[in-house]
Each structure stands twice: as structure tokens, then as C-alpha cells.
Amino acid sequence: MKNKLLHLDLLTLSVFVKLVEEKHGLTVARQLGLSQSKVSRCVKQLKEAFKDELFHRSGDGLIPSSVAMDLYEHAKIIVSQQLTMQDKINTSSCKSLHLKVLANEHFYNAFMKATEEVSRKQKINLSVEFLSWDQDSTSKVSQREVDIEICPGPRDSSSIVSFPFATSVEPFFIVARSNHPIFTRPFTMKRLFEYPFVLTRHPKEEKSKNNLGMYIQKNNLSIVSCSISPSIKFTMDRVKSSDAIGLFGNLFAYQECQNIEGVQALDITDTFVPIAWPNPSDKPESISLHCRKAGPVALTEALSLSLMKQFQTMQREYWGPNPENRRQVNRNLQTPPKLGVIPN
Known part of the structure; x- marks a missing residue:
């Protein structure tokens, strides 16, 4: 076994670790960029080296044997350490x-x-x-x-x-052209759905999207139209040329919106958050x-x-020296508040 173990390379051990974790050869092949036949050859090498079948098939995929599970943690450490070493070499040598x-x-x-x-x-x-x-x-x-x-x-x-x-991840705010009717009356989430709107795409959005969908259904609302884009430029071009409303979150998005002429922002954090995340622990x-x-x-x-x-x-710059003093704001993005001043 000793000689055969010496011939197990990083790729073969990586296949083994991935098979234990993913349980499907096709998934492992796709993740590692290999052909299925290459994965099969790696499995054959592993079986010969460890003198064990290592996996048996079931309706849920490949189930690791007790020997495979004993070896898994050791193989995982070896793979991780080799990858770490390679990354450090790549970083330090250039x-x-x-x-x-x-x-x-x-x-x-x-x-x-x-x-x-x-x-x-x-x-x-x-x-x-x-x-x-x-x-x-x-x-x-x-x-x-x-x-x-x-x-x-x-x-x-x-x-x-x-x-x-x-x-x-706050604030959450809407952006619309400066003379948009959304700014003429007190904001409610129901009013948002009177107009087309644009969402910025982000990870972990499914739960908030589902909760918004439930809110729409519960209140018998309908969406005029909705587009989802990761692009600030697309959103702003759409907002400035139509009745569409952009919905954004976090200060980095706000920072990018500040230099855009002809638009206005409204902080809707206090209204939006309880609807998007009824369970506060779900909100990032x-x-x-x-x-x-x-x-x-x-x-x-x-x-x-x-x-x-x-x-x-x-x-x-946004909330002043004490971020807990958050209040709804309605201001032109061209004139952000002065440092230390809480916006009215």
C-alpha cells in the first residue's frame, strides 16, 4: 500500500474529497473541470491504494464506506495544505x-x-x-x-x-427622477407598486424577494413591471427617462448614486426592512x-x-457621528448631508 499511496497525486485526493462531500461523480467532474472517465480512473486508483471499495451506490448517490470516512479528514487536510502552499508560492513569488x-x-x-x-x-x-x-x-x-x-x-x-x-446592509432607499410623484406624498410600500421599478441584483436575495411576493399577494397588489440588474448605469438610465423607481441597499450603492444629476433619493429603511425580513434574524x-x-x-x-x-x-457622512440616529431622509443626491449633521 505504501508504494501505491506515493503515487496518489493532489488531483486524485481532491477527487476523493469531493466525492465524499458531493456524492455524485458528475458533480465532482464539473466542479474540478474533469471528464467523467478521469474521475472514474481516480476512483480506481483510490480503491487499489486503500484496498477498499470506498463508496457504494444508493438512491442518494455515492455513500462513503467507513474506511472512506476515516480517510476523509486526513485527505481533506492534505488537499487544503497543498492548495494553501501553492497559493502562497504564487503570491510571494510574483x-x-x-x-x-x-x-x-x-x-x-x-x-x-x-x-x-x-x-x-x-x-x-x-x-x-x-x-x-x-x-x-x-x-x-x-x-x-x-x-x-x-x-x-x-x-x-x-x-x-x-x-x-x-x-x-442599510440604508435601503429608492431613487427616482427629481419631479417624480412618489415624492409628493408620504411614502408607503403600496405606493411603490404603482410604478415600474428596478431592483439591483445581489446574493441572498431570495428570502427577501419571497417575502415581498407574499406582501404583494396579501395586499392584492400587482407589479406594473420589474427589472433586475446589477448595473447602476442601467438602473439610472431607466429611472431618469421614465416613471420607474430604483430600489437600492447599502451605503456603497448610495455613494455611487450621489454624482448622478436629475434624481432624488428617499430612505425607506424603516418601511422596507419589516416587510422584506419579517424575521429580523434573517436580515444580513x-x-x-x-x-x-x-x-x-x-x-x-x-x-x-x-x-x-x-x-x-x-x-x-450619512448618519452623522452616531449611526443609531437614523431617520428617514428625502434629499437630492447632489447635496449629501454635511459631516456630522443628521438629515431632516
């Missing part, structure tokens, strides 16, 4: 690094500012490629398809490490950078600290 980052558009500028600061301090050239969200976005970090993900809340994965940089309480434990962890932490400083400045 003066430049290209990062693939999953993020909504309103985080782009802040992230690039953080990148510039970290580049200067660590004397490394960082380039960034931003990727848009799709239905598989949340698994791309663990699959090594991207390096960093920006989204609310922690990640439910043992292979991911998270660095919170924003301690709140932070925004984080997420990366693989075997990825650029130290670099991600440094970027998160830079983003945290930006967030704290935004907090003071």
Missing part, C-alpha cells in the same frame, strides 16, 4: 497578481480604491477583473473560479473564510469579502480593512 472578483457594480470603485492602497503598502501590482452574478456565483469561490466574492453575511462553507468590512447584518482558506487570505484581509475605513467614513 510582483503582480490578477484577482477575479464577484461583486455588484456599486462595489467596484470602493474595491479599486482598496486595491490601490494595498498595492502601495505591499509593493505589489494588483489587477482586478470584476465578474457579474449568475445562479452559480456562490459556488465559484470554493471551485477556484474566482478569488474573492463580495456579498452580505458569512458563507456556509468550511473552505471559505470571510472578512466583514461593513457592519450594516454585514457585508464581507469571502475567499478560499487556500486562497489569498492575507491579501483579502488587507483589502477588507481598507474597505472598512471607507465604510466608516460613509457612515459618518
